Amino acid sequence: MTVLVVGTVAFDTIETPFGRAERVLGGSATHFSLAASYFAPVRLVSLVGRDFPPRHLAMLRKRGVDLAGLATADGETFAWSGRYEGDLAVAQTLETRLNVYAGFAPAVPLEWRDTRFVFLANGSPESQLSVLEQVRRPTLVAADTMNFWIEHAHRPLLQLLRRVHVLIVNDEEARRLGESRNLIRAGDRLAAMGPRFVIVKKGEHGCYLFARKERFALPAYPTADVRDPTGAGDSFAGGFLGYLSTAGKVGRATLRRALAYGTVTASIEVEQFGVRGLRGATLAEVRRRYREFLRFVSI
Amino acid sequence: MTVLVVGTVAFDTIETPFGRAERVLGGSATHFSLAASYFAPVRLVSLVGRDFPPRHLAMLRKRGVDLAGLATADGETFAWSGRYEGDLAVAQTLETRLNVYAGFAPAVPLEWRDTRFVFLANGSPESQLSVLEQVRRPTLVAADTMNFWIEHAHRPLLQLLRRVHVLIVNDEEARRLGESRNLIRAGDRLAAMGPRFVIVKKGEHGCYLFARKERFALPAYPTADVRDPTGAGDSFAGGFLGYLSTAGKVGRATLRRALAYGTVTASIEVEQFGVRGLRGATLAEVRRRYREFLRFVSI
Numbered sequence: 001m002t003v004l005v006v007g008t009v010a011f012d013t014i015e016t017p018f019g020r021a022e023r024v025l026g027g028s029a030t031h032f033s034l035a036a037s038y039f040a041p042v043r044l045v046s047l048v049g050r051d052f053p054p055r056h057l058a059m060l061r062k063r064g065v066d067l068a069g070l071a072t073a074d075g076e077t078f079a080w081s082g083r084y085e086g087d088l089a090v091a092q093t094l095e096t097r098l099n100v101y102a103g104f105a106p107a108v109p110l111e112w113r114d115t116r117f118v119f120l121a122n123g124s125p126e127s128q129l130s131v132l133e134q135v136r137r138p139t140l141v142a143a144d145t146m147n148f149w150i151e152h153a154h155r156p157l158l159q160l161l162r163r164v165h166v167l168i169v170n171d172e173e174a175r176r177l178g179e180s181r182n183l184i185r186a187g188d189r190l191a192a193m194g195p196r197f198v199i200v201k202k203g204e205h206g207c208y209l210f211a212r213k214e215r216f217a218l219p220a221y222p223t224a225d226v227r228d229p230t231g232a233g234d235s236f237a238g239g240f241l242g243y244l245s246t247a248g249k250v251g252r253a254t255l256r257r258a259l260a261y262g263t264v265t266a267s268i269e270v271e272q273f274g275v276r277g278l279r280g281a282t283l284a285e286v287r288r289r290y291r292e293f294l295r296f297v298s299i
Numbered sequence: 300m301t302v303l304v305v306g307t308v309a310f311d312t313i314e315t316p317f318g319r320a321e322r323v324l325g326g327s328a329t330h331f332s333l334a335a336s337y338f339a340p341v342r343l344v345s346l347v348g349r350d351f352p353p354r355h356l357a358m359l360r361k362r363g364v365d366l367a368g369l370a371t372a373d374g375e376t377f378a379w380s381g382r383y384e385g386d387l388a389v390a391q392t393l394e395t396r397l398n399v400y401a402g403f404a405p406a407v408p409l410e411w412r413d414t415r416f417v418f419l420a421n422g423s424p425e426s427q428l429s430v431l432e433q434v435r436r437p438t439l440v441a442a443d444t445m446n447f448w449i450e451h452a453h454r455p456l457l458q459l460l461r462r463v464h465v466l467i468v469n470d471e472e473a474r475r476l477g478e479s480r481n482l483i484r485a486g487d488r489l490a491a492m493g494p495r496f497v498i499v500k501k502g503e504h505g506c507y508l509f510a511r512k513e514r515f516a517l518p519a520y521p522t523a524d525v526r527d528p529t530g531a532g533d534s535f536a537g538g539f540l541g542y543l544s545t546a547g548k549v550g551r552a553t554l555r556r557a558l559a560y561g562t563v564t565a566s567i568e569v570e571q572f573g574v575r576g577l578r579g580a581t582l583a584e585v586r587r588r589y590r591e592f593l594r595f596v597s598i
Binding site for chain 2: 046086181184188219222256298
């Protein structure tokens with residue numbers, strides 16, 4: 001089943017204790033698309049500037065990413081630079097240049113409006129809601145958000161939560177939006193705010209799934225070489241939604257397997273800078289890690 | 300199978316955002332014993348002062364804890380006071396009074412020296428090694444330690460690691476002793492330093508097991524009401540070693556189940572102040588949580 005993603009396509013400049021990468025391909029929609037592309041065709045809605053190189057487009061197309069929704073505007077592509085220190089848990093943003101993305105109003109191509117699996121990458125809740133106005137009764141819509149919107153767009157965010165099936169946030173966002181230092185309590189509260197499922201990502205500590213009558217937890221894939229966590233969350237979402245779109249039914253077992261696949265695609269992503277990990281790994285590698293991961297977590 | 304523990308029996312004064320408890324029963328050997336007592340008879344080696352109340356002894360005996368190794372000395376019992384804030388992850392020690400415990404030289408009663416499962420709670424590596432001199436070919440010895448010994452008794456600690464089967468540490472201790480910010484890398488290194496198994500406790504994030512050819516991870520039990528984490532690690536070790544002693548063989552499957560039982564006894568412990576949780580919970584409750592926990596982590 002095809003997956004639609006709306007988010008950024010960007011240039012990232014990244015410093016970690018393990019090296020530095022300058023103006024490499026990044027952005028939430030990019031990471032998501034590469035991860036989801038192991039499982040399903042991907043439709044990407046975003047906006048880049050005239051400086052965006054054709055080789056990146058070619059690479060994405062080769063991976064089954066349809067770029068009919070990727071517009072080009074006069075000006076420069078969204079550029080982010082950040083630094084990670086210590087245990088790499090938190091990115092320190094050095095600079096964000098929205099550039100052409102400042103004027104981004106997502107337009108889903110007419111022929112994509114019946115896509116059944118939709119990922120709204122981090123963005124203003126208003127912009128995420130505008131995408132929902134354009135798609136027709138999707139099977140599953142998942143949305144990411146961040147602390148900025150939790151603080152500055154609380155009301156539209158709550159409105160969004162009542163309209164999406166899955167909310168994907170990290171632990172700090174969950175604690176803030178769920179108003180509890182206890183993540184279990186926070187997750188239970190988020191699950192009562194609208195979404196059928198709430199996924200809380202905890203980086204090296206794995207993830208939680210909260211539903212009205214269910215909780216589930218997974219450790220992270222045991223990666224001894226984390227070099228660059230940029231895009232880990234979107235790569236997780238890509239593996240999760242990509243697998244789920246192939247599973248037919250969104251049930252207890254398929255959700256859990258989908259989270260394990262998301263864990264695997266995120267692990268591949270963080271082992272190298274930029275998108276090199278996901279660009280280089282084959283589906284066979286994804287499947288091998290998945291089997292290894294099941295052994296790692298099975299009692 | 301009987302389990303032997305050497306560690307502290309103490310008075311704790313604890314402050315958390317959820318309340319305060321004054322001079323309640325605490326200590327590593329106490330928490331361990333109560334948790335292990337669901338599964339096996341426990342033999343406790345420790346030292347208290349003349350101020351130690353008989354009602355605590357009676358409670359422990361009622362739970363199947365043999366106190367023939369608990370000596371009484373002139374003076375006061377070990378007393379610790381600490382405070383937890385925020386997400387309760389780290390205890391801030393306000394005061395430690397070793398009192399009679401300053402002169403503690405563990406003496407394992409002669410008739411206990413063939414105990415097959417032994418837990419060396421946190422203490423100086425020299426004192427832990429002295430216990431190993433007293434026991435005869437145990438099936439499994441597990442040892443806890445802390446950052447103080449990692450820094451100030453590094454050489455004897457390394458010597459201890461070559462003589463125990465299981466090392467149990469928390470995440471910060473693992474990172475320090477394993478000399479890596481990456482916990483997987485640190486755990487792998489610890490497993491190469493002697494112990495057959497290394498367990499890394501991560502509080503609300505669960506635990507890892509590292510062996511030479513194996514890794515395993517478990518989330519924590521989903522507890523929305525953590526009130527007092529004091530003793531969580533020792534309660535974890537008690538459930539782990541207690542269950543393992545009943546399993547006959549220390550193999551892949553029994554180890555994983557034992558970690559899940561440790562997770563469960565720790566979860567009961569942290570929901571109330573002091574030892575109230577473990578004192579009040581029945582074996583039926585432990586088993587119920589164990590089944591619920593398996594559902595929580597099963598793919």
